[in-house]
Amino acid sequence: xxxxxxxxxxxxxxxxxxxxxxxxxxxxxxxxxxxxxxxxxxxxxxxxxxxxxxxxxxxxxxxxxxxxxxxxxxxxxxxxxxxxxxxxxxxxxxxxxxxxxxxxxxxxxxxxxx
Amino acid sequence: xxxxxxxxxxxxxxxxxxxxxxxxxxxxxxxxxxxxxxxxxxxxxxxxxxxxxxxxxxxxxxxxxxxxxxxxxxxxxxxxxxxxxxxxxxxxxxxxxxxxxxxxxxxxxxxxxx
Numbered sequence: 001x002x003x004x005x006x007x008x009x010x011x012x013x014x015x016x017x018x019x020x021x022x023x024x025x026x027x028x029x030x031x032x033x034x035x036x037x038x039x040x041x042x043x044x045x046x047x048x049x050x051x052x053x054x055x056x057x058x059x060x061x062x063x064x065x066x067x068x069x070x071x072x073x074x075x076x077x078x079x080x081x082x083x084x085x086x087x088x089x090x091x092x093x094x095x096x097x098x099x100x101x102x103x104x105x106x107x108x109x110x111x112x113x114x
Numbered sequence: 115x116x117x118x119x120x121x122x123x124x125x126x127x128x129x130x131x132x133x134x135x136x137x138x139x140x141x142x143x144x145x146x147x148x149x150x151x152x153x154x155x156x157x158x159x160x161x162x163x164x165x166x167x168x169x170x171x172x173x174x175x176x177x178x179x180x181x182x183x184x185x186x187x188x189x190x191x192x193x194x195x196x197x198x199x200x201x202x203x204x205x206x207x208x209x210x211x212x213x214x215x216x217x218x219x220x221x222x223x224x225x226x227x228x
Binding site: 042049 | 217
């Protein structure tokens, strides 16, 4: 079974408009959830994390994500896109049934048009 | 002051050769990982070490051998390189071996086998 599903492989938005990157996960336990960003030819940077505290998580660069247990979702949002947000975004889950490791989604490429 | 550093950043080599990638973290973390990112940008864990002990060994060919001389270092040695080994290899570390927390990634090593 797929551990984490990013529903869109590509998302294109105009600069200044909202961003929504969707992620659903599967876990029988309370998972830890993360979003990472990878700029072209760069490493992975942690944007934000959920580890069973507040369900609305604020991250760096104005990004937020909301943990919705009933929907098994952890969508990433930003009110206003900036050109520098263009990158690939990975939703990541860590859960007991997956052992001591992080499982990555397939990634969503965000394109920001001027 | 780089937290997780890998060398080299780029590695081009011929089929059949043996090569090593080095990784060091100065975060004082107990757990270190190797991930492989394929040409479709999919990230998959290869190995995980906790305090120099191997705790995760995914279905990786035994041509790949990790070595952890101390908890701050995790090197990856690859024997008899094949074309399919071409990928970006990321080293990462995380603070707690028994809990699922975020991982901090190096900049990656782009391996090209020709």
